[in-house]
Amino acid sequence: MERPLTQDLHTDGTPLALDEYERTGGYQTLRKALLEMSPQDITNVVKQSGLAGRGGAAFPTGSKWSFVPMGPDAPRPKYLVANADEMEPGTFKDRLLLEYNPHQLIEGMILASYAIEASVSFVFLRWEYKVAGERIERAIAEAYQAGYLGKNILGSKFDLELHLHVSGGRYMAGEETGLLNALEGKRANPRSKPPFPQTSGLWGKPTIVNNVETLSNVPHIIDKGAAWFQGLSLTDEPGTKIFGVSGKVNHPGLWELPLGTPMQEIINEYAGGMRQGLTIRGVLPGGASTDFLTPENLNVPMDFKSVQKLGSRLGTGTMIVMDDKTCPVGMVLNLEHFFAQESCGWCTPCWAGTQYIERTLHAIENGEGQIEDLDRLEAHTWKLGPGNTYCAFAPGAVEPLQSALKYYRADFEEHIKQKHCPWR
Amino acid sequence: MLSDEEKKEIRAEQEMFPTNQAASIGAMLVLQKHRGWISDDTLADLADFLQLTVDELDSVATFYDKIFRKPVGDHIIRVCDSVSCWIMGYESLRDQLYQQLQIKFGETTPDHKFTLLPNVCLGDCDHAPVMMIDDRLYRNVTPEELVQILSDY
Numbered sequence: 149m150e151r152p153l154t155q156d157l158h159t160d161g162t163p164l165a166l167d168e169y170e171r172t173g174g175y176q177t178l179r180k181a182l183l184e185m186s187p188q189d190i191t192n193v194v195k196q197s198g199l200a201g202r203g204g205a206a207f208p209t210g211s212k213w214s215f216v217p218m219g220p221d222a223p224r225p226k227y228l229v230a231n232a233d234e235m236e237p238g239t240f241k242d243r244l245l246l247e248y249n250p251h252q253l254i255e256g257m258i259l260a261s262y263a264i265e266a267s268v269s270f271v272f273l274r275w276e277y278k279v280a281g282e283r284i285e286r287a288i289a290e291a292y293q294a295g296y297l298g299k300n301i302l303g304s305k306f307d308l309e310l311h312l313h314v315s316g317g318r319y320m321a322g323e324e325t326g327l328l329n330a331l332e333g334k335r336a337n338p339r340s341k342p343p344f345p346q347t348s349g350l351w352g353k354p355t356i357v358n359n360v361e362t363l364s365n366v367p368h369i370i371d372k373g374a375a376w377f378q379g380l381s382l383t384d385e386p387g388t389k390i391f392g393v394s395g396k397v398n399h400p401g402l403w404e405l406p407l408g409t410p411m412q413e414i415i416n417e418y419a420g421g422m423r424q425g426l427t428i429r430g431v432l433p434g435g436a437s438t439d440f441l442t443p444e445n446l447n448v449p450m451d452f453k454s455v456q457k458l459g460s461r462l463g464t465g466t467m468i469v470m471d472d473k474t475c476p477v478g479m480v481l482n483l484e485h486f487f488a489q490e491s492c493g494w495c496t497p498c499w500a501g502t503q504y505i506e507r508t509l510h511a512i513e514n515g516e517g518q519i520e521d522l523d524r525l526e527a528h529t530w531k532l533g534p535g536n537t538y539c540a541f542a543p544g545a546v547e548p549l550q551s552a553l554k555y556y557r558a559d560f561e562e563h564i565k566q567k568h569c570p571w572r
Numbered sequence: 573m574l575s576d577e578e579k580k581e582i583r584a585e586q587e588m589f590p591t592n593q594a595a596s597i598g599a600m601l602v603l604q605k606h607r608g609w610i611s612d613d614t615l616a617d618l619a620d621f622l623q624l625t626v627d628e629l630d631s632v633a634t635f636y637d638k639i640f641r642k643p644v645g646d647h648i649i650r651v652c653d654s655v656s657c658w659i660m661g662y663e664s665l666r667d668q669l670y671q672q673l674q675i676k677f678g679e680t681t682p683d684h685k686f687t688l689l690p691n692v693c694l695g696d697c698d699h700a701p702v703m704m705i706d707d708r709l710y711r712n713v714t715p716e717e718l719v720q721i722l723s724d725y
C-alpha cells in the first residue's frame with residue numbers, strides 16, 4: 149500500500165532531515181515545477197487530481213486556487229497560509245506531519261505559492277505545538293540556506309518569503325477568516341464572505357488558506373500526477389487520508405490509509421479493537437463537530453460522501469470512540485463546554501445558545517434536568533444550525549448534540565428520571 | 573521600558589508583517605516570555621513602541637487565552653480537558669493536582685510556583701490523558717506519576 153505522506157517517516161521520533169527528505173525525492177519536484185511548469189500548469193494538475201481540502205470541509209483545492217486573480221494586473225503581494233492551528237478536539241493528525249516531515253509541508257507551500265504567484269507565506273501554528281514549532285523553524289532556515297526559499301528560487305525568478313507565526317490561542321483562530329484576522333493582529337472573529345479570501349484576504353490582498361495535510365499532498369501530486377493520486381483511494385474520492393482513533397481502544401494512533409477504508413477496519417485492525425470488556429456505542433468520525441455514528445454503521449467507507457450519507461461528516465478523519473461504559477450525556481456536556489468556551493461571541497445565537505446548551509446539559513448530568521429540557525435542546529440544534537449564525541462554528545457545535553439526542557435519548561431520559569447520572 | 577533584548581525580538585516580529593498591529597500578538601508573547609504576564613505598564617510600554625493604542629492591544633490580549641493579563645506562577649500546568657482526555661479520565665488527574673497543589677483551575681499556589689489551568693485539546697489524543705508544564709508535554713499521565721513529575725520543578 150502506498151503512503152506518500154508518511155512512508156518515509158522515521159519511527160524513532162526524529163524528523164526527516166533535509167538531506168534525507170531530498171534522498172526520498174524531496175524538492176526535486178519543486179525544481180522540475182519551477183523550471184518546466186507554469187503556475188497554471190500546477191493548478192491544473194491539482195484540479196485534475198481531485199484533491200479536496202483536508203481541514204474538514206473538503207473544498208476542492210485546485211478550484212480554490214483558480215479563484216485567485218493572476219497575471220501582471222493582479223493585486224500584490226498575494227499570500228499563502230498553511231493552517232496548522234489543529235484545535236478541533238480529538239484531532240491530532242497535522243501534528244504528525246508537522247513534527248516528522250516539515251520539509252514536505254514547506255515544499256507543498258512553495259508549490260502552492262508558485263501556483264497562485266504568492267510572494268509571502270505563513271505557517272499559522274497553534275501555541276501548544278512546541279516541538280512542531282522548533283522543527284518547522286529549523287526546516288525553514290534550512291530551506292532558505294539551500295535556496296528553496298528567498299529570492300530567485302533555483303534560478304526561476306520566483307521569490308518567496310516563508311514565516312512561522314505562533315498563535316495566541318482560541319479555536320476560532322483556525323477558522324479561515326478568523327485566522328486572517330488573527331494574523332493581522334486582531335481578535336479572531338470571522339469575516340463576512342464575499343469577498344472571499346481568494347480575492348481579498350490578508351490586508352485586502354488575495355490569500356489562500358490550506359490545511360497542513362492538504363499542502364503536504366501537493367508535492368506528490370505534482371511529481372506523480374493526477375491519475376496516480378486517484379489510484380490511491382478505494383472510492384471515487386482520490387488520495388489517502390491520515391486517519392486517527394482515540395478513546396478506549398487497544399492501540400490509539402494515526403495511520404495513512406486510502407480514502408474509503410472502512411471505519412471498522414481502522415478501529416478493529418489498526419487501532420486493535422476495543423479494550424477488554426468494552427463495546428462501541430458510538431463514534432464521532434472526524435472530531436468534536438461531527439455527528440455520532442452508531443455501531444450498525446461501522447462498515448461505512450471513510451470518505452466524505454459516504455459519511456455524509458449517514459448524516460455525519462468525515463471532518464478531520466480522526467475518530468473519537470465512545471464505549472458502552474462512557475456516559476453519552478457526560479461526553480456531550482464535555483463537547484458543548486468546549487464550544488461554549490470557544491464561541492467568539494460575535495453573533496447571539498451562537499454565544500448565548502452554546503452557553504444555554506452547556507448549562508442545560510450540566511443540569512441534566514447532575515440530576516437537575518426536566519423532561520422538557522430535551523425539546524429545548526433540540527430546538528437549539530436548529531437555532532444554531534446552518535444559515536442562522538455568522539460562521540460554521542455554531543452548526544458544528546450542535547452536530548454531536550443533535551445526533552446524541554437522536555441515538556441516546558433513553559440515556560438523557562434516565563438521567564432526568566433517576567435524578568443523577570446512572571454511570572456514576 | 574522595554575529591554576534591548578525584548579526590542580530585538582519584537583523587531584523580528586515586526587519584520588514578518590506589513591503592519592505593527594500584526595506584530596502585536598507575537599510581541600505580547602515575547603514580553604510574556606521575559607516577564608511572565610502582561611501588566612498594564614507592560615501594555616503601555618508596548619503600545620508606545622508599536623505606536624498602537626493601549627485599547628487596541630488590550631482588545632487582542634483579552635481575546636487570546638495564551639496571553640495573561642494577570643500574574644501567574646513560575647510554571648504553568650495545562651491539563652487537557654477535551655473529549656478524548658475526558659474519556660480517558662483526565663478528571664482523576666485534575667483531582668490529584670487539586671489535592672497535591674491545594675489549588676483549583678485558574679489559581680496559583682501561594683508560593684507562586686505553579687498556576688493550574690485547563691486547556692482545550694492538546695492534539696495528542698492517542699496519548700490521553702495529556703498535560704503540559706510550561707513547554708513540555710507529558711503523555712499518558714497517571715495520577716500516581718504526578719508526584720514525581722511535579723518534584724522535577
Ligand SMILES: Cc1cc2nc3c(=O)[nH]c(=O)nc-3n(C[C@H](O)[C@H](O)[C@H](O)COP(=O)(O)O)c2cc1C
Pocket residue numbers: 200201202203204205206207209231232233234235236319320321322323324325357358359360362363539540541544
Ligand atoms: C471553528 C473552525 C475551526 C477551524 N479550525 C481549523 C484548523 O485548526 N485547521 C484547519 O486546517 N482548518 C480549520 N478549519 C477549516 C478552515 O476554515 C478552512 O476551511 C481550512 O483551513 C481550509 O483548508 P483546506 O481547504 O485545505 O481544507 C476550521 C473551521 C472552523 C469553522
Ligand code: SF4
Pocket residue numbers: 320337338490491492493494495496498499537538539540541542
Ligand atoms: S457562529 Fe459563533 S464563532 Fe461564529 S461568528 Fe458567531 S459567535 Fe463567533
